Amino acid sequence: MEKFLQLMLSGWALGAIYAIVALGFVLVFKATSVLNFAHGSFLMLAAYMATTFLVVLDYPFIVGITIIAVSLALLGVVLHYSIMQWMVGKPFFAVVLVTVGMEIVIRAVLLVLYGPLERGKIQKLTTGTFDVGGAVVPTVNVIIFIAAIAVMVAFLMFFRMSRMGLHMRAVAENLEAATAMGINPNTVYASAWGIGLLLAGIGGVLYAHFTASIDLNLSVIGLRAFPAAILGGLDSIGGAILGGMVVALIENIGSGYIGGEWRDVIAFGIMFLVLLWRPSGLFGTKELIRV
Amino acid sequence: MSGKYRTAYKQDMALVKTAPQRWVAGAVALIAVAAPFIFEIDWTPPLGFPWATWFTAINLSLVAIVGAAAFNLLLGYTHQVSVAHAAFLMLGTMTAAYFGSVMGLSVWVVIPISMVAGAVVGAIVGLPALRFRGLYLLIATFGVHFFAFLAFKKFNVRYFGFVPMRFDPPTIPSWLHWLPFVNPDDNGEFLIKGNFRFYWLLLIAASLSILFMVNIIRSREGRAFMAVAEHDVSAALIGINVTKTKLLAFAVSSAFVSLTGVLGSYYVRARGEDSFPFSVVLFYAIMIIVGGLGSMKGAVLGSLFFYMAPVFFDWARADFPIIKEIQFLQDFQNETNLAIFGILIIVVLVLRPSGIAGIWTSIRDYAAKWPFSR
Numbered sequence: 001m002e003k004f005l006q007l008m009l010s011g012w013a014l015g016a017i018y019a020i021v022a023l024g025f026v027l028v029f030k031a032t033s034v035l036n037f038a039h040g041s042f043l044m045l046a047a048y049m050a051t052t053f054l055v056v057l058d059y060p061f062i063v064g065i066t067i068i069a070v071s072l073a074l075l076g077v078v079l080h081y082s083i084m085q086w087m088v089g090k091p092f093f094a095v096v097l098v099t100v101g102m103e104i105v106i107r108a109v110l111l112v113l114y115g116p117l118e119r120g121k122i123q124k125l126t127t128g129t130f131d132v133g134g135a136v137v138p139t140v141n142v143i144i145f146i147a148a149i150a151v152m153v154a155f156l157m158f159f160r161m162s163r164m165g166l167h168m169r170a171v172a173e174n175l176e177a178a179t180a181m182g183i184n185p186n187t188v189y190a191s192a193w194g195i196g197l198l199l200a201g202i203g204g205v206l207y208a209h210f211t212a213s214i215d216l217n218l219s220v221i222g223l224r225a226f227p228a229a230i231l232g233g234l235d236s237i238g239g240a241i242l243g244g245m246v247v248a249l250i251e252n253i254g255s256g257y258i259g260g261e262w263r264d265v266i267a268f269g270i271m272f273l274v275l276l277w278r279p280s281g282l283f284g285t286k287e288l289i290r291v
Numbered sequence: 292m293s294g295k296y297r298t299a300y301k302q303d304m305a306l307v308k309t310a311p312q313r314w315v316a317g318a319v320a321l322i323a324v325a326a327p328f329i330f331e332i333d334w335t336p337p338l339g340f341p342w343a344t345w346f347t348a349i350n351l352s353l354v355a356i357v358g359a360a361a362f363n364l365l366l367g368y369t370h371q372v373s374v375a376h377a378a379f380l381m382l383g384t385m386t387a388a389y390f391g392s393v394m395g396l397s398v399w400v401v402i403p404i405s406m407v408a409g410a411v412v413g414a415i416v417g418l419p420a421l422r423f424r425g426l427y428l429l430i431a432t433f434g435v436h437f438f439a440f441l442a443f444k445k446f447n448v449r450y451f452g453f454v455p456m457r458f459d460p461p462t463i464p465s466w467l468h469w470l471p472f473v474n475p476d477d478n479g480e481f482l483i484k485g486n487f488r489f490y491w492l493l494l495i496a497a498s499l500s501i502l503f504m505v506n507i508i509r510s511r512e513g514r515a516f517m518a519v520a521e522h523d524v525s526a527a528l529i530g531i532n533v534t535k536t537k538l539l540a541f542a543v544s545s546a547f548v549s550l551t552g553v554l555g556s557y558y559v560r561a562r563g564e565d566s567f568p569f570s571v572v573l574f575y576a577i578m579i580i581v582g583g584l585g586s587m588k589g590a591v592l593g594s595l596f597f598y599m600a601p602v603f604f605d606w607a608r609a610d611f612p613i614i615k616e617i618q619f620l621q622d623f624q625n626e627t628n629l630a631i632f633g634i635l636i637i638v639v640l641v642l643r644p645s646g647i648a649g650i651w652t653s654i655r656d657y658a659a660k661w662p663f664s665r
Contacts, residue, residue, distance in 0.1 A: 035426065037573070086641050092425075093366070094644040097580050097636060100573050104633030111626040223433070223569065230430050265441050268434030272419075275431055279423055 003256065006135040011252035012245075013141035016148035017207050019244030021221060022228035023152060024199030026240040029229075030172050031192030034084065035096050038103040040222015042197050045106055046072055046204025047214050048114055054124045054205075061124055069201040076197030080190040088189070107216060118215035122208045144206045151202050152241055155195070159237065164191055172235070224264075227271035233281025243282070247271070304509055323498075327490045344605070346486040348598040353493035354558055355594040357500045358551030359578045360587055364504055365544040366576075367585035368513065370520035371420050371537060375432040377571040378416070378439035379409055379545045383552020384562050385446050388456040391557075398461035398557060405553045406546040413545025417538045424523070436569060444564050455563030458556050460484040461492075489558055496554055500547055501587055507543065508587075516540050581639050583648025592647045600635065604628050 025039045046068050053064040079102070087095045128139045159165040170178040171188045179185055207221065208214055228247045232239020247267050255263040274282065297303045307313050330346045358380065365371050386405040390396045396404075419431040447456060463473060463481040475481045483492055507513045515536045518526040527533045556562045574597065582593020605628070608620050620627050643649050657664045 035429075083637060083641060087644075090640075090644045091584065093372070093576065093580055093584065094640050097573075097576060098640050100577065101633045101636035101640070104636070105630050108626045108630035108633060111629070112623050226430050226433060230427070234426060261441055261444065264437035265434075268437050272431055272434045275419070275423060275427060279427060 002134040004253065005133055007253045007256040008249065009132060009135055009137045010141060011249040013144045013210055014252055015245035015248030016145045017203055017210060017244075018221075018224060018228045018248045019241040020148050020151060020199055020203040020206070021225040022232070022240040022244045023155065023237065024196040024203065025222070025225045026229050026232075026234060026237060027199070028192055028196035030235050030237070031168055032084070032088070032189045033092075034087070034099065035092075036099050036196070037096060037222070038099040038106065039196070039200055039225060040219035041103040041106040042072060042075075042200040043204040043207065043221060044216070044218040045110065046201040047208040047211075047218055048110055049201075050122055050205045050208040051114075051119050051214060054122055054208075055119075064124075065202060065205045068205055069198050072201035072204075073194040073198040076193035076195075077190050079197075080193040084189070084193065085186065103219065107219075110216065116216065118213045120213055121211055122214075125209060140209050144210055148203075148206060151199070155199065156237070158195075164188075168192060224267060227267045230271050230281055231274050233283040236281065236283035239281060239283035306505065306509075323494060327487050331487060344602050345599070346490070348602045349595075350486055350489055350493055350558060351555075352594040352598040353490070353497045354551060354555045355575070355578060355597065356497045356591050357554065358548050359575055359582070359590040359594045360501055360504050361544045361547035361551070362575050363579045363585070363587065363590045364507070364516070364547075365540055367579060367589070368508060368520060369516040369537070369540040371417075371540060372425060372429040373416075373420075373432045373541070373544075374429055374569075374572045375416050375435040375439070375545075376548060376575050377567045377569065378435050379413065379548035380552040380555070380571065381439045381443040381567050382409055382412055382545075383549035384456070384556045384566070385443060386549070387458060387553040387556050388446070388450065388562070392456065392458055393450055397464070398553075399464070402550060402553055405549045409549025410542040410546040413549075414538045414542040416545065417541025420537045420541065421534055436572065440567065443567065447564060455561040455566075456556070458560050458562075460560070461557055483557075493554060493558070496550070500550070501591070504547075505587055512536070512539060577636060581636060581646050583646035586648045588651070589646050589648035592651075596647060600632060601628050604631055 021039065021043060025036060028034055028036050028039070049068045049071070050064065053059050053067055054061065057064075059067070083098060083102075084095075087098055123140075125143055126139045129136050130139060131137075159168065167178070167183045167188050168191070170181065170183055171185050175185060178188075207218070211218065224247075225244070228244040229240050230243070231247055232241070232243030247270060250270055251263055251267045254266040297308070302308065307316055326349065327346070330343075358376070362376055365373055383405045386408050387398075387401050390404055391398060391401045416432065416435050420428055423431050451457070460482045463470075463483065465475075467473065468475055468481060473481050483489055508516070515526070515531045518529065518531055519533055519536050519540075523533050523537075526536070578593035578597045579590050580593070581596060582591070583589025605624070607614050608624065608627075609615065614620065639646065643653075645652070
């Protein structure tokens, strides 16, 4: 029982991170229909930047995370205007491979700047732990959880209430109608990339405080966002958050009992079962078939 | 668009349709046969062009051509977005390791076994394709990859311990020793070992599988694949059995990918846990999309591009006059290879999403329409 509690409590922090990753991923997909294979490597980039800003330069946490998030958001906007803008309406898989190309370039840049050696996790905030019914929980996990929830709430508020959020929802719902109403889809795509990478940046910094080590395998978490996003339904923002939580909890508890190498199999197994039952995820819109 | 029109059904079905195509096919065949002899010549090309490395790269791309063509059949022609590609490479490697290395069977027995295994497992993996399409299928086949990866790791540990799987070089059976260039060693065996001997095996395998794919595409099954790709509901309306077609596409493609796994493992001779990460799937996707989706020419050009480009970068860095002076490139050799490769992919796809085969087509059209080309 103690083990179960332990696994569940560490699952919550991981779930919040998965949710934030899946959220950024789904946002880009929903707005621009680009399946972003590079999402995990943007997160990895943020984690490496965190080692520079928070450990080497020793900036305060809030300053560091702001710098990283803002620079990644700028990177997203720049990437849209320089590359992705030209890929709108191109064959789906060609667009996917452009993101794969980006992932390769990011990996190469990180290898040049940081070298292949792994770094330990960041212990900037606090190294304390506390006790819940026999399970030891690092305090930093609670901070990660709260921070991730706060970011997601802020994002949802933005999405519901701001003008840009309204534009994004309009473009996702009906591109032609939105364009006819005077919304510039290019600006909306650019801001979706910006916000998607901003979320990846925050997720990366938080994950740098959670993971065992920061190395070039970190981008795998981008692949783990797939089951989370699918579970909730690929075009559902709320579904992505819930999916991230559920996948992380089941995966953490399952792999804790049968062994770490089953982690991916469990995550993708759940997703497969959900897909068999509801092919468009828990909250996704059903695809219309037109002949 | 070249002003030549086909007037008979037989003409439309011919493999080689026009005189220029016949010339190109002849030239390609000639180069393919002459290449290994040229590589064997002891000659130092200007600027130290690396012949020896090229031979390895060409053999690796011949292995990859089989797999890329099979992937193209599934993705390019049938539009079934599957990322279980590396899973079948692992399946082929596992059958080769079990039947070839553990049980000691000959490679000529291992190849059919692995292809049958690939086809059967492929048909099973194809089952979700009946229910999901597009993106959801992609993500469902993700699970297959991770499951196969776990099985591969467990297999490796069970039969080979904590060292990579080993593969002995294949031999040619004695009743085939009359073939040209087959000179048995002293113990009466002819080992297929080294680039020169492997080249012929791989060339035959690659040409036969490309021929098989091309024949499938121009038969009823191939047209059914393309009809399902366009729209499966309308394909069903014109009398195509969609279930059978999708499963057939998965089975054929997987059989050949499994063959790629066998050929690759016999060529490289060692396969370990880290031989098939998820990026292998992406590499094959890069080959067929940079080469040109939905064209067998694209699969060939893409595989050659994928393996030759790094060799070319290496040569340019080591021996090309001005580039050689840049210290940064010398310090970060692998990293710059990676970066240039990534940038090249992005540039090719942004400028021409139809890939290298598309570039070739537009050059041809330009020349054909000259002086009225746009």
